[in-house]
Amino acid sequence: MKVSEAISSRMTVRQFLDRPVPKDLIVEILEAAKRAPSGGNLQPWTVHVLTGDPLKALIDDIDVKLKAGVIEEPEYNVYPPDLVDPYRSRRRVLGQALYDLIGVPREDLPGKLKQLSRNFRFFDAPVGLFFVLHRQMEIGQYADVGMFMENIMLLAREHGLDTCPQEAWARWPQTLKEHLSLKDEEMLFCGMAIGYRDEDAVINRLVSEREEFEKFVTLHGF
Ligand SMILES: Cc1cc2nc3c(=O)[nH]c(=O)nc-3n(C[C@H](O)[C@H](O)[C@H](O)COP(=O)(O)O)c2cc1C
Incomplete structure (x- = not known):
């Protein structure tokens, strides 16, 4: 598969089949992905890979907490609280398109929360990854981890796999600290x-x- 094909065929998948992913395949993808560049070659990422019992234990734990109304202090703000346009509109358009597709009306908050909670089952994927950094890291290192993650997502395509990157997990720092x-x-x-x-x-x-x-590129001197 050409890189361009991996890029164009990658999309965020939010429903996976109940079909296991062999360990060797995960190892191969992570081994190849580690060639991602990083400023100063810090390689600021560590990854936890869960399947089987540890994955089930985490999902069950969060399920109980969600039903009990437990809320944790998020690890960080996924979006700025006062997100400006055009970013705010883009986010709204995406959300609306998703809820329209699955038939959740605009005013159906429980329906939206139910869909959000699907994140915490990894959308039924058999494998869940978690990306962890040292708290000392700065903006540059978050970009590095993003590049590492993109490598994984593109390599997944090469192997017939799909992915969903999930910042939603930042809502459960205490639970993840325990499980990982x-x-x-x-x-x-x-x-x-x-x-x-x-x-x-x-x-x-x-x-x-x-x-x-034209909306996102400014060419100089061409
Ligand atoms: C770092 C990152 C975190 C994301 N977190 C979530 C998430 O928690 N839940 C979710 O459903 N989608 C999540 N997404 C997927 C985005 O919504 C998606 O990438 C965007 O809408 C573009 O769609 P596409 O990936 O299908 O091209 C995330 C994407 C990125 C890059």
């Missing part, structure tokens, strides 16, 4: 579901928009 035995200086940045796409799931028909070239 994180040290105080370790910070949970992002989760990622990985598995085989459910081709029949309506939610996987969501095609997100992108701005036109």
Whole structure:
């Protein structure tokens, strides 16, 4: 598969098949992804990979907490509280398209929360990844981890797999600290579901928009 094909076929998948991903495949993808660049070659990422019992234990724990109304102090603000346009509109358009697709009306808050909670089942993916950094890290290192994550998402495509990067997991720092035995200086940045796409799931028909070239590129001196 060409890189361009991996890029164009990558999308966020939010419903996976109940089909296991062999350990060797996960190892191969992570081994290849580690060639991601990082400023000063810090390689500021560590990854926890969960499947089977540890994954089930985490999902069950959060399920109980959600039903009991437990809320944790999020690890960080996923979005700025006062998000400005055009970013605010883009986020709204994406959310609306997703809820329209699955038939959740604008005013149906419980329906929206139910969909949000699907994050915490990794959308039924058989494998969940967590990306962790040292708390000392700065903006540059978060970009590094993003590049590492993109490598994983593109390599997944090469192997017929799909992914969903998940900042939603930043809502559960205490629970994840316990389940992953994180040290105080370790910070949970992002989760990622990985598995085989459910081709029949309506939610996987969501095609997100992108701005036109002129809207985000300024050419100088051409
Ligand atoms: C770092 C990161 C975190 C994300 N977190 C979530 C998440 O928690 N839940 C979710 O459903 N989608 C999440 N997404 C997916 C985005 O909504 C998605 O990438 C965007 O709408 C563009 O769609 P596409 O990935 O299908 O091209 C995340 C994406 C990124 C890059």
